[in-house]
Amino acid sequence: MEKQILSQQENIKKFSQLLGENGMSDQKKEFDYLIQYIDQMENQFDTVLEELRSVKQELNTIQDKTFRATANKAVDKVTAKVNDAKNSLIKLKQHVLKTVDKAVNDFKRQGKSALTAAVKKLNVKGMIETIKKGLDSATKSMDQNIDYLSKLGNEIHEANSHLKNVGRMFIGKDTKEITPRNTNKGLISKTQENIFFCMSVFTKMSVKTDAVLNTLSELEKKEEPKKSVKSELKDIKKTNSEPANAKLKSKNEIHLGQR
Template sequence: MNETLTIPLGEQEHLKEFFKVLTDQGRGQEVIELSSLLSQLNQMEKQYTEVLNELKTVKSQLSNIQEKGIKTSAINGVLKLQEKVTKAKNQLEHIKVDISDSVKQSLSLIKQQGISALNKAVDFIGLRKTLTDMRENLNTSISQTQKQIDKINAIGSELHSLNEHTSNLGRVLTGRETKELTQRNEDKGILAVVAKQLKHSKSMLEGMVQSVTHAIKIVDRLEQAANKDKEKKPSVRAELKGNSQKEPVKKAPVTQKKQGMSL
């Protein structure tokens, strides 16, 4: 099993070694930023697991609904939401693996080529794109969750109304006076519990969007720091070219012709 899926990022030995290299090169701020990013990713993984567990509970509760059509429709909606969240969680796992592998490759290059290979550690552009895709995925999940909440509430209201009308119909048939229709109590019943859990899941997903946005900002700062470091260290070719331009041009010695004596 890949160690990135069992050992939290930041606690793996090659990452610790990489942090030491950065620190030794006077890039302590990048260590702080990268550590913050890795902590953010580890926290997000826990949040994804929590959301998926909640959706699993919601699906189990929906299976207790008696009306098959309503139950099937509600469960299918939750299944689509689970699929979307699982996709986002898989994106996160790929990010963790990519960062870990990139750091391993960078350490190997540093040992072969020297410290000049340091800036090749992480593909920040690719990482930013994946995080942006993840954020879009999360926003879609939030939208789907809200639709499910609205759907569950609508089903609850319709069932409540149907039960009240059925009760009044029975009264009419038995010659009794009908009762005034009441508003549904959205805090009672299976559907109320399901809606409440979906609201909590939506709240967590919204928090995760903020986490991804924070991670993207960290990646931007890391990319800027890496670019600045590249600017500070010109290539060997550029350095040689600069030196050649600075060398003073040597003038050829002027030979003086001796004038003959006139007789």
């Protein structure tokens, strides 16, 4: 199935155009940021998942079944977290398409109110915050599994070194001191390197998401209605008159009581 690029969809272009033509320039900027964000993030997710697939293929060439299963389990955990985060993005994408299609159709009958309702329903900031949580969760999983693979590699290295020393003892040779594992060699190191690459991509995606959220927050501040000077003076006058009215009411009550 061919991937839909949001920025190339006719109704997406039309909705953005309608926002601009109906005096909703800030909402248009917010919407355009969202579309660009979704298209970019989807490509990044695909890059990471492809990298993880290549890792799995390499791990499946390992002869040791126990080690292969353990390493695969670590990669599977990372892949599951990445897929969870990507699914959140896909849900957002489908939500955007559905909402925009309806808004473009409703605009013919309802005018600007259809656009206002669509912008509210999109809940751009809330949806992106959900994706951010998924990105951070996946990044944490990658970090934990890189550490796990490192410990696994060290254990295997020590076990192999002990076995070699046992063999030397059997044939009457002296044992050798166990040296630290060379972290630049071997399939475990290669797997860690690949997961670290995925982690660096996700870290950049998270930073990009923060930047988009900050931009949206700034746009929201601009959208907040400001009180006119006339309205503010009216409020001040009302506040100042309230104590005087209260005193007058109190005097009238006392006067009535004395009668």
